[in-house]
């Protein structure tokens with residue numbers, strides 16, 4: 113067993129494992145499924161700026177490159193934001209996850225498939241591997257076991273309780289615009305929104321999220337009937353997306369949380385890959401400094417400051433948008449269009465970093481009419 117034991121062989125856990133192995137630590141990863149990357153429960157959209165910052169080569173996991181987004185308000189107002197270059201990649205999540213798996217393996221990580229964590233108690237992990245139970249002593253445990261994290265439930269039983277959206281997604285054939293992602297707000301997606309992420313002009317991932325207690329499957333049927341009646345569904349999936357403000361505490365004793373287990377997703381869109389991978393770096397640095405220089409593991413939250421600053425901004429924007437009545441949202445979109453927000457965001461927008469364009473708004477007199485709305489959201 114490794115000195116460091118990571119629960120969950122998703123991209124975030126595997127990236128963290130590789131970073132720790134590069135630092136020379138014995139690292140084990142436990143994944144409950146027999147195959148890395150399956151089942152797929154993701155639209156697979158990642159910002160080009162985020163991937164560049166992370167220094168990750170996406171290789172053959174890229175399925176499509178997107179240039180912009182079309183946003184539709186409940187009453188049908190719309191905004192189109194378009195850049196000349198690629199703003200986001202649509203990735204194949206199986207190939208993407210396997211890329212992290214191969215790297216971690218190459219670096220010597222011990223990766224166990226069909227190995228499920230049942231419980232965490234102090235420094236012991238109770239695992240079930242291929243049907244057989246075993247206790248493992250763990251010096252450091254990292255919970256990268258996704259939205260339903262057992263690690264989180266074991267050490268922070270109340271953290272992020274009911275702070276999620278229930279998502280439903282289909283992969284479908286139809287007529288799409290491969291250059292644009294679509295975001296649809298309306299009563300069909302209470303508490304969140306619906307998305308269309310194109311793989312090509314003929315295939316797209318269409319999904320939506322709803323607040324807890326609503327039925328995502330029924331909402332999806334309503335959305336497709338209203339907005340995408342002429343598609344043919346190839347496959348369906350449903351999963352949770354954690355939607356919460358950044359947590360103040362993600363460390364308890366020798367246990368740390370990363371990725372969806374730590375709700376490191378953008379509350380505005382549910383995207384968790386770029387921020388989770390950044391958090392994996394902060395986590396690996398924290399653990400490395402702890403083991404090499406006796407620095408406290410509680411430094412993790414300090415090391416997450418940059419990530420958490422943007423996540424907090426996403427949370428504020430999300431809370432503001434969800435607090436609006438449909439007609440208020442319509443009027444905000446209409447006002448934004450008149451103020452030239454499409455051109456402004458086409459130039460300065462960054463899907464991961466709202467703080468960048470908010471600062472820029474101060475220097476654009478045409479945008480000042482929107483400042484009261486922006487300030488209210490803060």
Ligand SMILES: Cc1cc2nc3c(=O)[nH]c(=O)nc-3n(C[C@H](O)[C@H](O)[C@H](O)COP(=O)(O)OP(=O)(O)OC[C@H]3O[C@@H](n4cnc5c(N)ncnc54)[C@H](O)[C@@H]3O)c2cc1C
Nearest residue numbers: 120122124144154155156157229257258371372383384385
């Ligand atoms: C419908 C949908 C669409 C999305 N679209 C996007 C998008 O377009 N862009 C984006 O950036 N993000 C998107 N997300 C979010 C994104 O999928 C997650 O943020 C990302 O997968 C988080 O990675 P992770 O490694 O933390 O968790 P996961 O990918 O969930 O991996 C966790 C791993 O832990 C394993 N595991 C769980 N419990 C145990 C256990 N007890 N023992 C052992 N192993 C365990 C699981 O099998 C899994 O392999 C979407 C999510 C959903 C649901």
